[in-house]
Amino acid sequence: MGDGMVHGVCLRDGKALWYRNRYVNSSRIAAARGTAEPLGRNWNNSSVGPNTNVGGFAGKTWAMVEAGGCPVELTYELDTVGYNDFGGTLPGAFSAHPKVDPNTGEMHAMTYAWGQWLNHVQYVRVGRDGRVNRTVDIPLPGMSMVHDVSITEKYVVVYDQPVIVDFDLAFAGRFPFRWKPEYGNRVGLLPREGEASDIVWVDVPIGYVFHPMNAYDTADGKVVLDVCFYDVMMEKDILGPFGDTLPRFVRWQVDPVRRTTNATDIDTRVNEFPRHRGSLTGKPYRYGYCAQVDTGSMYWPTVKHDLVTGMRDVFDHGAGRAAGEPVFVARPGGSEEDDGWLVTFVHDGNDNSAEFAVIDAQDFSRGYVARVKLPQRVPFGFHGNWVPDR
CATH class of the missing domain: 2.130.10 (Methylamine Dehydrogenase; Chain H)
Known part of the structure; x- marks a missing residue:
């Protein structure tokens, strides 16, 4: 380290x-x-x-x-x-x-x-x-x-x-x-x-x-x-x-x-x-979110767990792409537990690039809500957090 x-x-x-x-x-x-x-x-x-x-x-x-x-x-x-x-x-x-x-x-x-x-x-x-x-x-x-x-x-x-x-x-x-x-x-x-x-x-x-x-x-x-x-x-x-x-x-x-x-x-x-x-x-609580780590490949999807029903939903970032820690950001004024977004850095092993990704925590089928292409690769790291200005 x-x-x-x-x-x-x-x-x-x-x-x-x-x-x-x-x-x-x-x-x-x-x-x-x-x-x-x-x-x-x-x-x-x-x-x-x-x-x-x-x-x-x-x-x-x-x-x-x-x-x-x-x-x-x-x-x-x-x-x-x-x-x-x-x-x-x-x-x-x-x-x-x-x-x-x-x-x-x-x-x-x-x-x-x-x-x-x-x-x-x-x-x-x-x-x-x-x-x-x-x-x-x-x-x-x-x-x-x-x-x-x-x-x-x-x-x-x-x-x-x-x-x-x-x-x-x-x-x-x-x-x-x-x-x-x-x-x-x-x-x-x-x-x-x-x-x-x-x-x-x-x-x-x-x-x-x-x-x-x-x-x-x-x-x-x-x-x-x-x-x-x-x-x-x-x-x-x-x-x-x-x-x-x-x-x-x-x-x-x-x-x-x-x-x-x-x-x-x-x-x-x-x-x-x-x-x-x-x-x-x-x-x-009902919902939890994880990175599904695969040490044998660059395929790390994001997983949502429903701890009441036992169901899981998987967000596929694509072949050769690995997402990090999924940080939950609540929607202001939202009333449901999962009403918000997941934000994470995604490493693309296909071209060694990186992006900041935003996902709808309630509906993975929407795909990315937003993607910020970054000017350089973000190395694999450990943890991060959303820090609001107010």
Whole structure:
């Protein structure tokens, strides 16, 4: 994993105003360019800048990474402002995958950092004002790779999984994660205002989850977790994620009273980069969206799941064309859950070009609602978000 580069398209009044790509400035980028290092303090002193996710919160644009790196604030035009520890309130590491509560507007993250923290992760809550207002240190039996987090209206969900930090690899300067199935796999249900001692731990099937789709509480006290699940991760290929097994779409129904989990497959085909309507984060929902990744070809369609009927709809981007993470953008004033658009970058392997694509989330048969041809290829990346001006 190297330095991060952010790509952005600005849309206004039905037109694409600009496309930009910018490196997230870091000490390594600055040294290569002979320019000043980014302002602010990077908590883990890494020479590499955030390279995993970019999004908006508290009126700012943020580039983010896990495992200790401090988020970097970007300008509207995607240039680096500098490291920002939420106004001096972030005590340590942050995450690439925070979740925003649609009820409160607060941002929730589960953070970890090897070298600095050896046996715990930290839950971080950031208020709408962009300042950290709550942290909880959560002891773990080892340093597992906690890539993401889920929230429900009652709980924050900790994923304590059997991909762990191997310090021999880390000290040798290699990618530090490895598969350790004997570590076990479990989720922790932290009450939203509780402490570490209040967490209910429940075993789940051995495997690994990079990305949950969503989570919610049920009327009978259970917790539903919809996840993209790998049976094995980083056993043969320590760089992951597709070198060992491919992810399927799975539902876990977790019972915090009996401390049991009922696991069922939603879709056994390959599903990754799951998204849903953001206003339903932590709540019951019907529709989810994924990229259907095919590691053997450049054919990555976009999939819509109806979690009530079990039906799925597939948007075919064409032979040799691969779509990335499908981000849902709600139609202003719309009343139905899927009333909106999916936006994504599409790579065309036939001519090595790229475009920004807009799809009607309710009606895939319409084809593209809009396509913005980009002046250069957008490399395969991880995550992005829609950030409205207002």
